[in-house]
Amino acid sequence: MGGQYKITGDKYPRMRPARRRGRLAFAAVACATVLGVLGWGTMQLIDVFTGGDEASAAGAAAGCRAAPARASASPAAAAVPKPAQVTVNVLNATTRGGLAQQTADELKKRGFRIGDVGNAPKEFDKKLDASGVLLGPASALKGSLPVLGTQLPAAERRTDAARGGTAVDLIIGNGFKGLAKPADADAALARLTAPQPTPAAEKKGC
Template identity: 40%
Template sequence: MLTPQGLKGKQFRITGTSYPRLGPPPRRGRRVLMVVGSLLALALIALGGVQVVDIFTGKAKHGAAQACASAHPSGHPAAAGKPLAAPSPGAPASGSAPAGAGASAAPSALGSPLPGVTAAPQPQTVTVNVLNSTDKAGLAKNTADELKKRGFTVGKVGNAPSALQKKVPGSAVLVAGQSGAGGAALLGAQVAGASTMADQRTDGSVDFVIGDGYTALLDPTAAASALAEALKPSPTPSPVPGSC
């Protein structure tokens, strides 16, 4: 061992089996942080274990079911009516209802939408009133003759009421009561772009109101395909996990 000159080496000689500590002594704060971190890690592990147990035991599904039940007190989700088609933008909102199958006037105050149907009646059981709301002469008669060839029972043929004149921009508007929903679906398949409206009549007659966009009826093959597509039940969407 080297010692400074002039000093006795024995006074600075290291003896024994242990060496002096060369680094700073450990701080107490570090130990406290390590203990706190360990406790937090254990708490997170315990929380994760509880959630895994809940998933496998079905407690989460039970809680979701209770939430859905509280959202719908009756126990069943609210069901909305399914209209056959949206009302035409130019169709009026009110008018007088026809008194019978052979008479027709402007649609009455609209009630609930026409219900969806999965079956259509035979054409001969449907009485249709063909009304022309355009300024093109002869449309109502020609359309009525074609519908008669297809088996429909034709009622009134003529001009539409003044409340509908030149106010149907689409191809046609089919107006019927709740009992005429099937007939409206059958007639709606005969013309492309037709819409339906519900009024307060109690019979099964249907008003075929020709609009400005009308040109002709679909050919029978295309009409049959359109009817089959319209009668298909709407698919029920699969519930999203966690939703009511």
């Protein structure tokens, strides 16, 4: 061959540009770099959309564990009246004379207000074998009756929906042995009027 591609000695002419292999290598490195960046970016996006929620959930769970449950006073305890706010009618359904007045005097010493003192109505008179009956209006079921009940725990509690007023009756029956001991009655009254702790509402998500 002659001219530009004339062969001399043991060297042969190059038929393609010398730098093409270098460009291919550079392109391969560039592609690997781009893929790496895309992969890293994808991982970051996944972490943003998942890891953030997990961290928030973990923080909320830690807050639930760390925050102690608070107690609140029961509104029922706050509604319980004091003995001085309870008017008691003491009625004797037995044949023992003077029993109603003696019982009324003792209740007065314990702080109760005394209303009528006398014999029980016919429906109870000489017909009551129990120690007693506590009778009041429907509104007294969770108020005055439990307070009076601390003085005579064995007495039956009844309400009369047709009855008005706020006074309650203590009807003494044949099984009456006396009021509860002052110490026992005071302890029962303290438990009744003390605020009762109730669990606070749990936080949402805990």
